[in-house]
Amino acid sequence: MANARVRDGLGAKNMPILRVTAAGAASGFGGLDMMLGILVAAVGVVLAAGAWAVHIQATKKAAASESWPIAHGTITANEIEHRREKSSNQNIHHDAYYIRVTYAYQALGQELTGGKIAFGFNNRFTSRHLAEQRLAPYGVGAQVQVRYNPDKPAEAVLETKHPHVIMPIVFTFAGVVAVIVGGFFIYLNP
Numbered sequence: 001m002a003n004a005r006v007r008d009g010l011g012a013k014n015m016p017i018l019r020v021t022a023a024g025a026a027s028g029f030g031g032l033d034m035m036l037g038i039l040v041a042a043v044g045v046v047l048a049a050g051a052w053a054v055h056i057q058a059t060k061k062a063a064a065s066e067s068w069p070i071a072h073g074t075i076t077a078n079e080i081e082h083r084r085e086k087s088s089n090q091n092i093h094h095d096a097y098y099i100r101v102t103y104a105y106q107a108l109g110q111e112l113t114g115g116k117i118a119f120g121f122n123n124r125f126t127s128r129h130l131a132e133q134r135l136a137p138y139g140v141g142a143q144v145q146v147r148y149n150p151d152k153p154a155e156a157v158l159e160t161k162h163p164h165v166i167m168p169i170v171f172t173f174a175g176v177v178a179v180i181v182g183g184f185f186i187y188l189n190p
Contacts, residue, residue: 037185044178051171058120065119065147066160073105073146073158075138076113080131097131099123101138105146107153114146114156122167 081098100123102115117123117138125131138144138158149155 034186037182037188039182040185041179041182044175044180044182046175047178048168048172048175051168051175055120055168061119061157062160065149065157068147068157069107069150071105071107071146071148071156073103073114073144073156075101075103075140075142075144077102078135078138078140080128080135082128095126095128097125097128099125099131099135101135101158103138103144103146103156103158105148105156107146107148107156108150110153112148112154112156114148114154114158116157118157118159118161 078099078101081100083096083098084093085096086093100115101117102113104111104113106112125134144158146156146158147160148157
């Protein structure tokens with residue numbers, strides 16, 4: 001039974017039938033399940049690797065910004081944008097609140113504007129209250145300390161704290177699930 005294959009043919013009334021023997025019981029798509037498995041597994045690896053690459057880059061930037069020069073700045077605008085978003089299954093809607101700030105500062109004789117609060121900072125919140133709390137220190141007219149990159153003064157940030165590690169962990173979990181599902185499809189290929 002180890003070399004059993006899927007065979008098709010015509011049955012009664014010339015209707016197509018698919019006969020599946022023991023080894024091919026779960027498969028019937030030939031190389032399609034192999035290609036699908038490889039694709040799903042590759043997406044999983046890219047998801048996990050991409051999330052960690054972004055996290056590592058944000059962590060390095062946050063660490064570097066701790067030693068950047070400080071300029072005095074002023075918050076010139078802030079906003080909370082409300083969006084009604086659909087979940088992945090498109091049946092459930094939920095509210096999302098995005099915060100934005102704009103600040104003006106002077107660095108190396110240049111008048112500049114920035115909008116980054118922190119590297120790796122998630123500006124999306126699930127409640128208006130949480131968004132308002134996060135935005136509270138950055139009211140229009142507030143005086144802030146702006147850390148700017150001395151090599152690229154237009155690159156600036158208000159906070160130097162390191163990003164949370166939760167998102168790379170979530171994406172790694174999703175990536176592992178995708179690799180397992182992909183591996184299952186590959187395993188099913190006779």
